[in-house]
Amino acid sequence: MNKKSILAVSTLAFLGLLGLNACSDDGSSSTGAENGEETIVSSESSDEKPASSDVAKNSSSSSVGNQQKKSSSSAKEESPKSSAKEIESSVSETENAKSSAEEQSSSSAEVKESSSSSTPAVEHSPAFKEDFRSECTIGEIPTSLKNAKLPDPFKTLAGTRISTKAEWKCRREEIGAMYEKIMYGDKPRNPEKVEGKLAGSTFYVTVSDKGNTASFAVVIDNAGTKDNPKPAMIGFGGGFMGNTCGSLGESLDGLDIAQIIFNPDNVAPESNRGSGKFYDIYGSNASAGTIMAWAWGVSRLIDALEKYPEAGIDVKRLGITGCSRWGKGALAVGAFDTRIALTIPQESGSGGASLWRVGAQVNKQKGKQFVQGLNSAGSEGNWMKTTFKNYDGRENTLPFDQHMLVAMVAPRPLLIIDNAGQEWLGEVPSNYCGQASKEVYDALGASDNYTYSQEGGHAHCALPNGQFDEVKDFINKFLVGKEGIKTGKIDYTKNSELIKWNKSEWIDWETPDLN
Numbered sequence: 001m002n003k004k005s006i007l008a009v010s011t012l013a014f015l016g017l018l019g020l021n022a023c024s025d026d027g028s029s030s031t032g033a034e035n036g037e038e039t040i041v042s043s044e045s046s047d048e049k050p051a052s053s054d055v056a057k058n059s060s061s062s063s064v065g066n067q068q069k070k071s072s073s074s075a076k077e078e079s080p081k082s083s084a085k086e087i088e089s090s091v092s093e094t095e096n097a098k099s100s101a102e103e104q105s106s107s108s109a110e111v112k113e114s115s116s117s118s119t120p121a122v123e124h125s126p127a128f129k130e131d132f133r134s135e136c137t138i139g140e141i142p143t144s145l146k147n148a149k150l151p152d153p154f155k156t157l158a159g160t161r162i163s164t165k166a167e168w169k170c171r172r173e174e175i176g177a178m179y180e181k182i183m184y185g186d187k188p189r190n191p192e193k194v195e196g197k198l199a200g201s202t203f204y205v206t207v208s209d210k211g212n213t214a215s216f217a218v219v220i221d222n223a224g225t226k227d228n229p230k231p232a233m234i235g236f237g238g239g240f241m242g243n244t245c246g247s248l249g250e251s252l253d254g255l256d257i258a259q260i261i262f263n264p265d266n267v268a269p270e271s272n273r274g275s276g277k278f279y280d281i282y283g284s285n286a287s288a289g290t291i292m293a294w295a296w297g298v299s300r301l302i303d304a305l306e307k308y309p310e311a312g313i314d315v316k317r318l319g320i321t322g323c324s325r326w327g328k329g330a331l332a333v334g335a336f337d338t339r340i341a342l343t344i345p346q347e348s349g350s351g352g353a354s355l356w357r358v359g360a361q362v363n364k365q366k367g368k369q370f371v372q373g374l375n376s377a378g379s380e381g382n383w384m385k386t387t388f389k390n391y392d393g394r395e396n397t398l399p400f401d402q403h404m405l406v407a408m409v410a411p412r413p414l415l416i417i418d419n420a421g422q423e424w425l426g427e428v429p430s431n432y433c434g435q436a437s438k439e440v441y442d443a444l445g446a447s448d449n450y451t452y453s454q455e456g457g458h459a460h461c462a463l464p465n466g467q468f469d470e471v472k473d474f475i476n477k478f479l480v481g482k483e484g485i486k487t488g489k490i491d492y493t494k495n496s497e498l499i500k501w502n503k504s505e506w507i508d509w510e511t512p513d514l515n
Contacts, residue, residue: 128316130189130299130337136170138177144397150357151400152509153407153440165411165444165514172408176336178400185288185385187296187336188281196304198311203260205297205304207281214277216266218301219243223258223312230258231341231479232313234298236322236329238263246321246330247346247461251471257479258313262301264329268293270381289384291351292336294329299337317341317479323461325381328352335408342478343409344471346417347461349425350377351384353406353416355436356395358429358506371426406437411446413478413487415470417463420456420495428499430454435490435501439511448488449478455494466494 139157153175154161162171180186191209198204198220206215224230235246238261245252245259252259268276274284278293288296298320305313319342322330327348334343345352350359350372359371369376378389391398406414416434420427434452441450451470458464477485492499 128339130302130339131173131176132169132338133173133176133189136173138174141174141178141181142399143182144394145399146397148357148396149508150355150403150436150506151398153404154443154509154512161512163512163514168410168444168514172410175400175404175408179335179405180292182391182398182400183384183388184292184295184332185286187288187292187299191281191300191303194300194303194307196308196311198308203301203304203308203311205301207277207300209281212281214280216277216297218263219261220311220313221245221259221261222256224314225312226309229309229312229314230256231317231319231475232258232260233319233321233342233344233475233479234260234262234301234333235320236264236294236326237261238265246326246344247323247463248321248344248471251463251468252475255472255475255480257475260301260313262294262298264290264294264297264326267297268382270325270383273382273386287385289382289386289388291329291332291383295332295336298333299339302337302339315339317481319344319475319479321346323347324349325383328383331405331409334412334414335405338412340409340412342413342415342474344415344417344474346463347419347422347425348416349422349430350374351402353402353418353433353437354426354430355401355403355433356391356398356429357401358432359426360393360395362426362428370423371429372424402433403436403440406433407440410440411444411449413449413474414441414451415474416452417467417470418452418454419458419460419463420454420492420497420499421458422460425460427454427456427495427497431492431499432501432506435503436507438490439507443511443514445514448486451487452490452492454492456496457494 141157145151152161154171156162156171157174162168188209191207193206193208195206196203197206201219201221201223202217203220204215204217206213218234220232222230223232233245233248233252235244235248237244237246243261245261266277268278268290270290273289274286276293278288278296279286282288286293302315302318305311305315305318316339318340320330320333320340321344322328323346327345328351330343331345331348331352334340334345348354350356354371356374359373362371363369363373373392374395375389375392378384378392395401406416416437418427418430418434419425420431431452431454434454438447438450438452441447451474453467453470455464455467473485473487476482477487
């Protein structure tokens with residue numbers, strides 16, 4: 001049963017510095033639907049080609065976002081951090097030394113909530129493990145079906161529907177296996193050896209597997225001690241985004257948590273497929289795209305932190321966040337590693353928390369690529385398997401849609417932050433994904449662990465102050481462990497455009513009450 005409550009989140013602006021070349025996956029800075037018209041979609045099929053004129057207009061807010069970032073991040077810059085170059089140089093030295101030694105709403109004016117301050121802070125996995133693939137039997141994975149509606153997340157590969165919470169463990173593994181085979185590529189598990197070492201604020205992770213060894217580094221700020229470790233947010237940062245812990249910015253001020261800067265370029269740079277530390281180990285022809293390589297890197301970071309308590313990080317209270325392409329990465333991290341206690345993807349767009357089917361339908365109705373299409377997302381940044389772009393125009397044949405990736409995080413806490421003003425990101429398909437994903441949390445009795453927040457009127461990755469409270473509430477409740485905090489809602493009341501979610505148009509399955 002749903003309950004009512006209002007929250008809010010924030011972050012700082014950071015992304016548009018490099019314009020379309022830096023973030024063309026979601027580089028739009030238009031506000032609201034084109035010419036102010038309401039965008040309505042139906043579940044018909046779509047076949048759309050890219051329109052370069054739409055892509056070009058998507059970079060107009062970049063300078064605004066960058067200016068806001070500078071002012072918002074000043075407080076964080078007080079702590080010394082190693083630059084990306086310094087980290088990479090140190091990693092190279094270390095490697096050389098080592099090798100020599102060896103969410104439901106019918107109008108945007110309505111807030112749907114399901115909150116309770118008496119709900120347990122966080123429901124961890126049955127065991128503290130990266131995943132449970134080895135405990136589950138994965139049946140034959142379909143590579144095509146015909147379904148204009150959203151696939152049933154509760155229906156197993158064998159064709160039966162789960163009826164208990166315990167069955168969700170292996171159903172989520174089936175979903176993950178589908179994503180690996182079709183979209184992201186394989187995530188290597190259980191490497192032979194993982195080590196961690198702290199030098200100042202830089203934490204080095206060294207992984208040995210398949211006869212190869214590679215190292216990468218992260219920066220840890222405000223860590224605890226071995227005897228008094230702190231919860232931490234791992235944030236995608238570094239490179240052109242600067243040394244920031246994701247883009248939550250000043251919303252993290254006053255929270256006694258550590259911040260870990262994970263630079264994905266240190267693991268798998270987007271510019272050259274098959275290059276980077278991940279591919280140094282698993283080969284340049286590994287099926288995994290950069291998103292899965294990043295998820296692998298964070299998992300290995302957690303491995304190393306487990307083995308190195310001197311870093312002062314409480315590994316059972318870790319959050320992950322990132323924005324834009326790195327919001328896609330953050331969602332994948334939370335989906336594929338159950339040790340993540342809190343997942344906060346921000347403005348993740350196509351390939352993140354946004355529905356492929358709905359995006360394709362919006363583009364068909366607009367007569368152009370209004371939302372980043374599957375071919376574009378499937379080709380940019382080497383994010384996915386090279387063959388995934390072949391589903392462009394055939395989105396209705398996918399055996400999954402992105403509500404199922406989001407569902408993989410359940411029942412663990414999840415805060416999805418979206419920007420209604422970014423057309424390229426897909427304000428409608430993202431909104432619908434947020435509403436459809438809530439069905440799994442409701443079924444698992446974990447509605448309080450899930451919030452979908454969408455607000456427009458701001459630059460890309462520059463969330464308004466009004467959303468600061470959502471971030472703080474989720475972190476205080478699920479990482480810090482404070483009691484009496486209400487969470488759990490669908491909120492897009494601040495949107496300037498009307499978005500109507502018609503559940504029956506996209507969902508033809510019943511949400512079970514899992515025992």
